[in-house]
Amino acid sequence: MSTLNSAIESSPATSRWQRFRDSYLLYSFKRDLVAQLSLIVFIALVACAVLAPWLAPMNPYDLAQIDILASELPPFWIPGSEEAYVLGTDAQGRDLLSTILYGARVSLIIGFGAVALQAILGICFGLLAGYLGGRIDAFLMRLADIQLSFSTLMVAIVVGAVVKAIFGSATFSAYAVPLLVLIIGLAEWPQYARTVRASVLAEKGKEYVDAARTMGLSSRRIMFRHILPNTLSPIFVISTVQVANAIISEAALSFLGLGMPETHPSLGSLIKSGFDYLQSGSWWITLLPGAVLVVLVLVINLLGDWLRDVLNPRLYKG
Template sequence: MTISTTSSSRAASPRMPSRWERFRDSFLLYSFKRDLVAQLSLIIFILMVGAAVLAPWLAPTNPYDLASIDLLASELPPFWIEGADPLYFMGTDAQGRDLLSTILYGMRVSLVIGFGAVLLQATIGVCFGLLAGYLGGRIDAFLMRLADIQLSFSTLMVAIVVGALFKSIFGGATYSDYAMWLLVLIIGLAEWPQYARTVRASVLAEKAKEYVDAARVMGLRRRRIMFRHILPNTLSPIFVISTVQVANAIISEAALSFLGLGMPETQPSLGSLIKSGFDYLQSGSWWITLIPGLVLVVLVLVINLLGDWLRDVLNPRLYKG
């Protein structure tokens, strides 16, 4: 009696675990289940992002619709203060807009600017970091000196120059129409050196390893070695930086809007909402500034907490779970 070696070898070969099984058994999920702060931060972040995405359906009114704005209902207090209107849960701002609606729409604008700016930062910084670390020589020196020059200019200075040039060329009305995308461009161009320096350091460590030498011996092109082999091994610090940079970009947008260099008051963002109510603090209408400010603090806080947890997990020497 003969036994087929092919069929027996197939039966004996172990089944490869699926992606879900690998994720379920991963150290990332294990550490997340043991960290209550990370769990609460992720839940709050998902709720805030979901509320921002669903703002057209969740918001009682549309702050962009002039027909829904009632100047006679301006500066109404929140529901827990005497004199409140039950139609306005969190009160109204100085323009008579429902504050809850403007916060939901404004949070969406702030998140779009934060994630859009970080995407631009990461694209520029990762490409420059890969080129500088892998190619070295004059290209490395040129790109790193370019990063040094960029770091000498603050985000505020870049915003002043770009905003002034855009307004002088296209006019203030056009600037208001494209303010959100200009902020994405300004913050993205101002902060890319953070990614470039980190990726360059990781590439310098990775290109000296044996798998890179093996790829060179096989005759693979530089571009494939950089993007298909080296880049996946540098993603851990990129993820950590991205969480911090999203929070920084949202804060930068709020600061620029507060200084009058960001979103106009007619297009609500968390920064422009804080600015719009700042002049009414002494008159007693503190909620116009305080409530959007608290939302901004909570949003930035949960992003930073998630970033700290991710940094500790991806660096086992820092993990204390």
Template sequence: MTTTTTTPSRWKRFRNSYLVYSFKRDWIAQCCLAIFLCLLLGAICAPWLAPMNPYDLTQISILDSELPPMWIDGADPLFPLGTDAQGRDLLSTILYGARVSLIIGFGAVILQAVIGVTVGLLAGYLGGRIDAFLMRLADIQLSFSTLMVAIIVGAVIKAIFGGATYSAYAVWLLVLIIGLAEWPQYARTVRASVLAERSKEYVDAARVMGYRDRRIMFRHILPNTLSPIFVISTVQIANAIISEAALSFLGLGMPETQPSLGSLIKSGFDYLQSGSWWITLIPGTVLVVLVLVVNLLGDWLRDVMNPRLYKG
């Protein structure tokens, strides 16, 4: 009598994986993921959750400017978190602004990964002069701070295209600026992983079978380097959001008419001494919480990907 064994589904293998097992035992990771999902869903559903549309000028009145949050005397129940200097509902601008910041964060990380992974694969697999040239290029960029590179690139783009064009395409220009400033992080990590993988037997077998270098790099070596890429990506999302906030604060980011967490902080900075602290403090708190939970999730993922470090 023959017995047949059924292969477990992908979902079942995922539920029984070490990743899920570790996540169930780490309450900090669970809390961080819950907070991040709430912020993400709030940003995605901003058109339906926000009491007002900060882009609709017919819903904004300058007479409602600088109203305090609902727990302070003089507040208006229509604006639970108060209003900014333009009379926009702060809760609505935070929801819309978080969406812009997350778009920039995820978009910049995707661009960084595409450039950095490609450069790292080429440098690690081909070696020789190509490796030396690409890594020296990465070293030159790493010798400058990320913010400095972003400021230089942003100032050049703004000078070439003008302030009006820059403001109209600010989201995608910031994705480009931050993406170009951070790709060496991926390139160096992927290169190190490729150097360890290219001498293994499965790569030699692929060469013997006559596969092209492009297929070997992207179909065989790249899947074995995904773990560090995932870990870097979580940290880089937080870094990209912080970079956007810093550039907005310096006047090279999102304009005040297109709210992001960074532009909201900048718009309320001049009103701190007048007593309207909530315009800066509340968006700043949301930014800190968002960056903190993403970084903590990145730390947990890094430890799980390296079980020797995990102590959950």
């Protein structure tokens, strides 16, 4: 029995769990109340978005469930509300709670998808620029510098307008989610590329890289199997912040008419759809989705700040 227990305790899965349990990351997380609350709120928002088809009182995409006569009903705490609509309804008669849940799911899909595309492009370009150097490095970094000289939103607006002009409004609306992932991903890849390049320049002169070259390993294997794992800390920090930036970019594009259509709402398109009704007194159509967007972006940024401090001990003040 003791031999069996020793084997279990020494197994790779157990040792990995023990290393995580005793790690500085978990120790710091236990001491940071803001990070704990932010993670709880973030998990709750993501769970509500993922489970929207089961949690939402109705499907806002189903025209048979929409009652136009019930439009602009106020939330439950305002006189004139109806029990069936806890957070009221929008100008089209859709239940606002349902549209927020479905809209948050769309915003999160676009946010994570855009960051995945940014990371793939930025990591590949950063590895090539930092490891190969020379003309490849000069070309990729000048391309990144040119793009960074403009604001991210401006680049996204230009790319979005061009894509919409090429494919047409109807096609853009039908494939809005993958197109927005493409637009935002192309607009923000230089953040990853410059960070990865700086890390590669610091790593490629170390002994383990020289040893890998001596062994005859290919440049691709050295970059992706040996150098890349040692550059993951800044990538994790950037990814956390970039998810929030991507969600904000999607909301801004939707507000400007270059994002999700009102028939397939995201948090940004919900804010836009209710903006014209603020002066008529139906403030909840815009402010409630806006509040959810602010909370979502805030907790992601707080988690990103905590992760940055933990992964850089010189900044962490305990």
